[in-house]
Amino acid sequence: MDRASVAVVGGSLGGLTAACLLRDDGHDVTVYERSPRPLEQRGAGIGFLEASYRYLVDRAGLALDEVSIATDHIRYLHRDGTVASDGEHRYLFSSWNTVYRRLLDHWGREGYLLDHEMTDFDSDESGATVNFGGRTVDADLLVCADGVGSMARSRLQPTALSTYAGYVAWRGMVPEAQLTPGTAARLGDAITYYVYANSHILVYPIPGLEGSVEPGDRLINFVWYRNYLEGDDLDDVLTDRNGERRDLSMPPGLATDHHVAEVRATAAARLPSVLAELVERTAEPFLQVVYDVEVDRMAFGNICLLGDAAFSVRPHAAAGTAKAADDGWALAEALDAAPDVSSALAAWEPRQLEVGRRLLERTRDIGRRSQVDNTWEAGDPEFIFGLHGPGR
Ligand SMILES: Cc1cc2nc3c(=O)[nH]c(=O)nc-3n(C[C@H](O)[C@H](O)[C@H](O)COP(=O)(O)OP(=O)(O)OC[C@H]3O[C@@H](n4cnc5c(N)ncnc54)[C@H](O)[C@@H]3O)c2cc1C
Secondary structure (H helix, E strand, O other): OOOOEEEEEOOOHHHHHHHHHHHHOOOEEEEEOOOOOOOOOOOOEEEOOHHHHHHHHHOOOOOHHHHOEEEEEEEEEOOOOOEEEEEEEEEEEEEHHHHHHHHHHHHOOOOEEOOOOOOEEEEEOOEEEEEEOOEEEEEOEEEEOOOOOOHHHHHHOOOOEEEEEEEEEEEEEEEHHHOOHHHHHHHOOEEEEEEEOOEEEEEEEEOOOOOOOOOOOOEEEEEEEEEOOOOHHHHHHOEOOOOOEOOOEEOOOOOOHHHHHHHHHHHHHHOOHHHHHHHHOOOOOEEEEEEEEEOOOOEEOOEEEOHHHOOEOOHHHOOHHHHHHHHHHHHHHHHHHOOOHHHHHHHHHHHHHHHHHHHHHHHHHHHHHHHHHOOOOOOOHHHOOOOOOOOO
């Protein structure tokens, strides 16, 4: 179709990737991000699947080894630290900061409007109108990439199911140089798992806070899934040191001292010592609550939901950013092939719904097996990361 005006709401990885792709195709794109300053997630790791790096490599001209770290082993440990299983498999790991900075550098600062929170929107056959707390913008297409807590989803799909998975991910990372040399060496060439009763932890190397991928400058990142009952138990861990009950995450530095102490003590008591050291040396462990969010529509005339604003899936396939990017690539193709926005979105929706549903199903199953049923065998290939299936 001809040049369309596009408003992308949400300037994180999903929104930025879609914005870059649509601009490349000649559309007139503006990104609106509610945060008053450029986003920062302090470098937490991401599994770097093909869809997650496709734009940076194919369009932004970056080499994979500039932005990610390759590991060649999937290793499981026993409680005493000996190796339970060691399979060869190549993974790439990057960090949220690294990918965001590279995408934003490529996009440029023009047309990336901070401090713009979408407060209302409407649409008719000719396009969409978006309100940012007073300022109103018209666009032919409104792309809502406003994340797991999407206001657009709650308006467009009020019956969408958002279900707490029963557990949270405690996360953190430590510079390699701050670990004992033996620990850094053991954790630097693999993804390392420890699976035990109703819990598992995984550990992998990621770029340093400034993006360096050089050995010695890197961070070792952990994601530790732990069950908390909905109600008092969850409320307590999500109440920050200022007494505020958080919804989706507990940012670094805000977890209460008694929960940080409990996490460190449990690491010492329950994890292999090499993993316990990593948790104990993490200055400010933080957490993300794990939700399943499921929609049955992603296209609404001239408006679409993209990335976590549509489906938000458990992180076990490391595919959240890949799914958001895949939504963007498919959107660009659909707009290219269709005569107008609404027919493009109608053509785009079925495949993206299917990708989201299948990923949700798969990650639910992994979560059930690891956190509830305890049927996760060390080295099981079913658990290999992938957007479309294990290793794909
Ligand atoms: C524990 C954990 C581990 C994970 N590990 C991985 C991994 O290894 N690999 C991976 O690919 N993914 C991983 N993910 C998932 C990944 O973080 C998300 O899938 C991804 O960030 C989704 O991107 P998004 O752009 O759709 O949404 P988000 O990153 O949530 O961005 C939404 C943006 O919209 C903005 N916004 C919200 N509301 C408004 C509004 N009203 N107006 C304007 N702006 C608004 C927000 O400020 C934010 O910038 C993990 C997630 C968790 C919880």
